[in-house]
Amino acid sequence: MVIGGGIAGLAAAHRLRERAPHLDVVLFDQGDRPGGKLRTVELAGGPVERGAESFLSGDPAGGPSAAVRLAEQVGLGDAIVHPTTSKAAVAVDGGLHDLPPGTLMGIPVDTDPAERPADRPGSGPLLRPGEDVTVGGLVRPRRGDLVVDRFVEPLLGGVYAGRADRLSLRMALPALADAAERSDTLTGAVRSALAARRSTPGAPVFSTVQGGLSRLVDALAASLPDVRLGLPVRELRRHGTGWRLTVGSTRDASTVDADGVVLAVPATPAARLLSTVDGVAGVPLGYASVALVALALPATKLPELSGFLVPATEGFAVKAVTFFDQKWSHLRRPGLTLVRASVGRAGDEHQLQRTDPDLLDVVRDEVARLLGVDRLPDPVDAAVFRWGGGLPQYEPHHRDRVAALRAALTAHPAIAVAGAAYDGVGIPACVTSGWTAADTLLEALEG
Ligand SMILES: Cc1cc2nc3c(=O)[nH]c(=O)nc-3n(C[C@H](O)[C@H](O)[C@H](O)COP(=O)(O)OP(=O)(O)OC[C@H]3O[C@@H](n4cnc5c(N)ncnc54)[C@H](O)[C@@H]3O)c2cc1C
Structure with a gap:
């Protein structure tokens, strides 16, 4: 069973079907259509995105992103299009100014040493292994408030609507966090995070689907044998060697038994459903x-x-x-x-x-x-x-909390969590998260 028909749940269900066609894969969503935050609607007679608009074209490890690969798998490879222009500006002091080129999420490699408050080689790397801080916590003292407030936070805000002084560095800028474990200056860390990018020079950074992202959702849903809409899953309990789900409204509830479950809903409903599972607590997340x-x-x-x-x-x-x-x-x-x-x-x-x-x-x-x-x-x-x-809004050490949840789930029959609550907000991260959950489930079910 897959609970939640956003892009993570759809990707998980699609992967389960592809890898194990003999399994009965049922996807439940409480909404009247699948897709979650992906939905194309009409404005003035043409398509417009109600939520997410595009996805990263490339994977940080090289090659196409998981979202591009998923679109190709459902026959939409030819419908992938790229922006005509990615030139964006920032509105400051009453005018529109170009975003500085060659930065990492608005963090310049270097600044004028006179303006740079404190980015001198210190006694060791900026972060201890596994340590996490806020993006602002790392960048403010080394690049100053102006850089954070004018460039870093607006760029982060475009992705998370979030604040630089609250967001986890490991979640928002994982390559920079890794580089900060090896570098004693932010200049060194930004330089090595930029160098680690495996993008092909000149390749388009973003992609979308011509006609709208609902086409991707519809193609995925059409590839699945059993998509049940308008059905909230209200309870999840251990039952024999598997799980029992209580599904539907309080007045019209039914139970469904499953050998395995992918839970691909936001953190709050996930925590509610996991509250009946011994020794497991959902991830706290604002x-x-x-x-x-x-x-x-x-x-x-x-x-x-x-x-x-x-x-x-x-x-x-x-x-x-x-x-x-x-x-x-x-x-x-x-x-x-x-x-x-x-x-x-x-x-x-x-x-x-x-x-x-x-x-x-x-x-x-x-x-x-x-x-x-x-x-x-x-x-x-x-x-x-x-x-x-x-x-x-991932706070520092979110990744550790997710790892603890996944470790606790291994004590139970096949179950995995997926989606933006755990592995990153972008569509490719959600697709990868859904695929990994499907693989985890198959491993637990089939060894
Ligand atoms: C306005 C906006 C713009 C964005 N723009 C972009 C963008 O341009 N590019 C990008 O990469 N990302 C973007 N994102 C982020 C990205 O869209 C999301 O992180 C991603 O789509 C989340 O997918 P998901 O499957 O994890 O969750 P969701 O899309 O939230 O899906 C979860 C599903 O679970 C269902 N559900 C919840 N509870 C239950 C229950 N108890 N029983 C059954 N079903 C349940 C819901 O109905 C929903 O369909 C944007 C997000 C927003 C909000």
Whole structure:
């Protein structure tokens, strides 16, 4: 059984089918459609992403990312497209400025020694083996507040809606954490993390599926024999040599027995389901909420960028803006300009309490100010997409807590956890997590 039909659960179920076609693979999701945070909807008669927009093209170890490989496996290799431009800017001091090139998530290899507070060779490596700190904790003292607040945090915010001073270095920048175990300066660590990147020079960093990420979801769901929607799994208990699931609403519940379970739901429902399993505790994890405001404007001239980031220190509700049809040529439509703005930073979510019309007004007003124009034209169509508790906020030592959970699960019949709650927020990380969970289950079931 696979519980949760987001990309991690779908990847797990697909892998189970591929590797063990004789098994009855059933996937449960409480929603009325699979895909979780991957969902394409319509805006002004064309596709627009309600949640995730794209995925990394390459794997950190070299070759295509797991997301690219999965898309190829379900016959969507030809539908993979790349941004026309990845040139982004940062909005500071009333203007849009280019992001500095050659940085690692906004961390420059080096800075002017006079401006660099403390990055001198010390008594040993920056981190002990396995030690974890926040990204800000490592970078602030060695590059200063300006670098963190203007570049590192907005870039991290684009992925996690998170704060540099809260996010785990090991989760957000694993290559830098590894390099920091071997280097006594941040300059050395950033240099070696950049050198360890196995990307092909000039290769596109991001990919998406033409027509929208729902195509990937639909292709995966169609490859599975038994997808059951609108069915929350409410309880998970040991039963004989396997598991018993209680499924459905409280008034209309039924039980389903399974030899093995992949649990691919966010941390809070996972912890609730695992609370009935002896000696196992879910991973404590906070989540940030975001809202995306999509605007289909009459054709409007915009700066030639894929979009821009807005540091929290600038005092706007908007934290990032994507010029969708400039970034993705397949989204271009005559007479229309597509813009998507993102609102909501971890710990500062009061902006999300606004009503949809209010949020739309705030976004239109702020985007116009950030672009230095009086106002944006009235949209032809607009939508607000809310993701309450959508993005995990990994704190230092998250990886150790996940390892402890996985170790505790080995005392039980075949069971594995997968998804963004454990192994990283990006789509490729979720796919890999689903594949690994499927392999763990098969190993436990078949030896
Ligand atoms: C707004 C937004 C934009 C993003 N943009 C990007 C991006 O551009 N690129 C990128 O790589 N990543 C992006 N991400 C992150 C990425 O989309 C997610 O981390 C990833 O999709 C999570 O997949 P998942 O399978 O772990 O979980 P989810 O997608 O959360 O799926 C979990 C599923 O479990 C189901 N479920 C929960 N509880 C139960 C239960 N008790 N019983 C049955 N079913 C249950 C839910 O209905 C859901 O379908 C974005 C995320 C958000 C929120």
